[in-house]
């Protein structure tokens with residue numbers, strides 16, 4: 001019992017230590033006083049008995065707290081209520097939440113900045129009757145297992161970025177079946193929201209969500225927009241083109257849904273079996289990329305210490321790792337959920353087999369019990385997004401036009417290789433954006449994030465994979481989808497605008513808001529209004545204008561009229577002739593960087 005009580009004190013110490021408390025709300029959490037029940041007088045702490053250091057409830061709502069989820073609460077073993085609502089907490093909800101808060105009855109994390117997935121293990125917190133996760137930045141599916149929480153009555157996941165279907169909570173008359181508990185998640189469907197099973201339902205869902213408004217607005221603007229720079233399609237039937245773009249968005253959406261459905265019907269469980277640590281398929285993956293040992297990865301990241309976290313994405317947390325030789329790696333530790341199994345395999349089976357100067361080198365993988373890791377070469381200049389839109393404007397670094405052109409050139413070169421020259425066949429990336437463009441020490445761009453990639457036409461017969469599709473129709477739609485997304489990237493480089501902010505602040509889906517953004521900036525009468533001010537008047541205006549024309553071509557609503565990446569590359573090369581970008585890119589493929597990659601792989605391979 002005494003150990004338990006000491007643990008409750010340590011629990012609060014750890015919570016205080018892990019949270020940033022700029023408004024000093026926790027100032028009376030003073031651990032010098034050791035009398036029985038002293039912690040029960042801390043603000044926000046309630047005990048089972050006022051004279052016993054045994055914590056019952058922790059209520060830290062509305063205190064302006066920052067930091068990550070305080071995992072130290074696992075030491076408060078008798079805790080039943082945790083309220084962290086209305087703070088500025090970020091990062092993932094721990095995947096082992098059921099161990100941390102096993103006997104909890106009430107968990108309120110609403111109105112924070114939590115991201116990543118809702119961990120499946122919450123379904124093991126079987127005493128929960130209140131679970132509020134609304135107003136965060138959570139992504140992925142609502143784990144269907146939550147339907148097993150039979151005490152749950154107060155539930156909300158509203159205003160996140162969740163997708164897929166609402167779990168089947170049965171016929172209960174409380175917040176579980178209240179539409180408001182799910183509102184503000186554009187891609188959620190299923191009772192009490194719109195059904196999500198068939199195409200018609202998808203269409204209605206999409207339509208109701210603003211397609212009519214978006215379509216009408218776009219149609220009206222389209223008559224005047226692009227007149228000066230993107231005239232080729234003005235005389236065409238705008239309606240059909242917008243509809244085609246809409247349909248291609250629907251196709252993409254359906255592909256994502258199909259994956260979820262197969263996940264829910266258990267097909268992905270098969271995939272999970274395939275990826276079992278010692279399965280034949282895992283050995284096949286090991287033929288493609290080096291299989292690495294958990295203990296070495298753990299050692300290289302100092303036991304995955306928080307100090308080594310580079311960033312947290314939708315699929316997992318990325319750590320910087322240092323090998324004993326001093327070589328640097330980036331290790332993506334996937335969140336503990338089956339949802340990303342397909343991303344994991346796709347990334348391995350595509351990127352794992354591709355080697356090009358403008359693709360990030362995937363060096364290895366690791367599967368350890370339920371955990372999965374992807375290991376890349378470390379790119380010391382991070383991602384393009386952070387350079388173009390630094391979180392702290394004071395630390396903004398200027399990237400000049402020749403460098404932006406070099407980046408555009410490198411990315412288009414990588415895409416041309418994927419579409420036209422790649423040894424596998426025709427590979428489409430489908431998720432090109434500034435966040436997935438990594439920059440090496442000499443700012444050579446490397447395309448990353450192949451979790452959505454697809455192989456359209458295979459040159460090889462040795463590998464049957466889930467991402468393989470052979471159809472002219474899909475090839476046309478998806479190759480041109482890459483071209484479209486590359487056009488958006490060019491516009492981002494030219495204007496300095498952040499397209500993701502537009503998607504967040506708009507009622508439309510991602511693609512709709514991007515298209516609207518393109519319309520909006522093209523509408524401006526003066527070209528100089530839209531160009532990043534830091535680029536204007538430095539002798540590059542004509543080049544910027546020429547690349548803007550290319551961007552406009554790439555984002556044509558009608559995919560047939562978009563150029564191929566090969567055509568795009570040729571124009572960029574011509575425009576950038578005087579900067580000798582071709583030569584600079586080839587110079588980057590120096591013997592030093594190439595050999596170090598081979599050396600790293602060899603070294604890590606021998607570490608198993």
Ligand SMILES: Nc1ncnc2c1ncn2[C@@H]1O[C@H](COP(=O)(O)OP(=O)(O)OP(=O)(O)O)[C@@H](O)[C@H]1O
Pocket residue numbers: 310311312313314315316317318330332360376377378379380382383435436438448449
């Ligand atoms: N090889 C690498 N070298 C250096 N930094 C990397 C590397 N790979 C990823 N990162 C960085 O790690 C962070 C997380 O990357 P990750 O790909 O998981 O997420 P993301 O690209 O930010 O978003 P999302 O998962 O939503 O696509 C990002 O800041 C990314 O730039």
